[in-house]
Amino acid sequence: MRLFAHRGYEATTLQAVAEVVGISKQAILHHFRSKEELHAAVLAELVGHWQRTLPQLLLTAGATKVRFDAVFSELLAFFARDPDRARIVLRELLDRPEESRKLLKDVVGPWMEAIAAYIRVGQERGVHRAEVDVEAYLVQVLQIAMAGTATAEVTSVLLGEGTAGRERFAKELARIAQASLFTPRHANAEISARSTHKEGT
Amino acid sequence: MRLFAHRGYEATTLQAVAEVVGISKQAILHHFRSKEELHAAVLAELVGHWQRTLPQLLLTAGATKVRFDAVFSELLAFFARDPDRARIVLRELLDRPEESRKLLKDVVGPWMEAIAAYIRVGQERGVHRAEVDVEAYLVQVLQIAMAGTATAEVTSVLLGEGTAGRERFAKELARIAQASLFTPRHANAEISARSTHKEGT
DNA sequence: GATAAAACTTACCACGCGGTAAGGCGCGCC
DNA sequence: GGCGCGCCTTACCGCGTGGTAAGTTTTATC
Numbered sequence: 100m101r102l103f104a105h106r107g108y109e110a111t112t113l114q115a116v117a118e119v120v121g122i123s124k125q126a127i128l129h130h131f132r133s134k135e136e137l138h139a140a141v142l143a144e145l146v147g148h149w150q151r152t153l154p155q156l157l158l159t160a161g162a163t164k165v166r167f168d169a170v171f172s173e174l175l176a177f178f179a180r181d182p183d184r185a186r187i188v189l190r191e192l193l194d195r196p197e198e199s200r201k202l203l204k205d206v207v208g209p210w211m212e213a214i215a216a217y218i219r220v221g222q223e224r225g226v227h228r229a230e231v232d233v234e235a236y237l238v239q240v241l242q243i244a245m246a247g248t249a250t251a252e253v254t255s256v257l258l259g260e261g262t263a264g265r266e267r268f269a270k271e272l273a274r275i276a277q278a279s280l281f282t283p284r285h286a287n288a289e290i291s292a293r294s295t296h297k298e299g300t
Numbered sequence: 301m302r303l304f305a306h307r308g309y310e311a312t313t314l315q316a317v318a319e320v321v322g323i324s325k326q327a328i329l330h331h332f333r334s335k336e337e338l339h340a341a342v343l344a345e346l347v348g349h350w351q352r353t354l355p356q357l358l359l360t361a362g363a364t365k366v367r368f369d370a371v372f373s374e375l376l377a378f379f380a381r382d383p384d385r386a387r388i389v390l391r392e393l394l395d396r397p398e399e400s401r402k403l404l405k406d407v408v409g410p411w412m413e414a415i416a417a418y419i420r421v422g423q424e425r426g427v428h429r430a431e432v433d434v435e436a437y438l439v440q441v442l443q444i445a446m447a448g449t450a451t452a453e454v455t456s457v458l459l460g461e462g463t464a465g466r467e468r469f470a471k472e473l474a475r476i477a478q479a480s481l482f483t484p485r486h487a488n489a490e491i492s493a494r495s496t497h498k499e500g501t
Numbered sequence: 502g503a504t505a506a507a508a509c510t511t512a513c514c515a516c517g518c519g520g521t522a523a524g525g526c527g528c529g530c531c
Numbered sequence: 532g533g534c535g536c537g538c539c540t541t542a543c544c545g546c547g548t549g550g551t552a553a554g555t556t557t558t559a560t561c
Binding site: 313314315325326329333334335 | 517518519520521
């Protein structure tokens with residue numbers, strides 16, 4: 100996974116994988132009938148992990164805003180914990196559009212609809228802005244969490260190296276996601292509630 | 301460029317390029333000393349086009365909000381006009397982090413600082429939210445415009461095929477970018493000003 | 502402790518890749 | 532009108548790739 104994520108499928112040779120793992124190339128071909136199958140297994144493992152993690156992530160108890168915070172930061176942490184996840188998914192989207200479409204439709208689609216429904220309730224209650232195109236919003240947030248993490252190593256040249264840059268990235272992304280979702284009153288309440296932690300506006 | 305963008309550097313063979321172009325593989329190697337040099341030329345062409353386009357894009361006259369709209373939609377259009385631009389840049393970020401850092405620092409950095417300064421003026425005037433981390437904000441917006449365009453073919457499975465999906469994507473991105481940048485009053489003014497075009501809230 | 506299956510190695514192969522060498526061809530120029 | 536020089540082709544090459552075949556070691560099982 101590390102190699103596929105960093106160099107891409109084509110640029111990753113079985114030989115290189117073997118060396119990293121510490122066995123021979125043919126040992127790999129013993130466990131996986133082909134390079135393609137190995138790649139599929141890596142992807143399946145990733146999707147599996149996701150599907151095991153996501154439910155409990157979404158079911159974390161708490162009030163509306165707290166839950167938003169929890170889910171959102173957990174989503175970001177999921178990618179940040181291992182940026183290769185973001186990289187490999189992004190590569191997959193670029194390299195195999197057709198297969199990705201199916202995967203997106205089948206595994207992301209349902210979850211997105213669930214969260215979308217949740218947001219729509221908030222819209223009716225006036226907590227979330229009425230103008231939000233819920234699905235589009237979710238796609239964007241998901242996408243920037245992913246792409247942002249995948250390219251963090253590079254964009255750090257603009258935002259600062261190490262944790263400092265990542266912190267800025269994460270914080271601003273959270274701010275954007277909130278500011279564009281919650282109605283001004285709620286958003287302000289949220290922001291002032293947060294800033295008391297450090298700055299105390 | 302089309303091939304590099306779609307399949308990536310490694311997966312693109314000189315033979316394939318030759319067939320598309322309609323000449324022999326060696327004819328390519330006559331004009332470019334190596335595959336690597338061809339790739340560099342493609343990238344240089346892209347960067348050149350960008351640097352030729354960007355200035356006049358940013359100098360489009362108009363008031364604050366109108367200018368934001370113009371610049372923003374033009375940025376999106378730049379990628380949407382040819383999604384391969386977004387794809388190839390994204391691939392470059394993934395495939396060659398080191399080289400990308402330099403490029404980002406040298407060609408994107410200055411422009412970003414210029415726009416950032418502009419936004420900061422808006423912050424002092426109260427038009428733009430004070431909490432915005434300007435550089436981080438710009439990176440996010442740029443990133444999602446790029447990643448969104450690059451993966452539009454795939455995410456269309458969630459947002460709808462063809463122009464409909466792209467329209468939703470573009471509209472929501474614009475909304476997010478505005479809602480999270482402008483102070484609520486200004487944002488609302490902006491939104492209601494726009495909606496008169498079609499809906500008349 | 503025999504046996505069988507799983508895990509792995511050694512040896513090998515065809516193929517397609519990027520790249521080199523050398524020659525032909527046509528066009529402009531004095 | 533020949534001469535040089537880009538432009539492109541044909542022929543060829545070494546190399547590393549993913550993959551196969553067959554043999555060897557390790558492990559589990561009773």
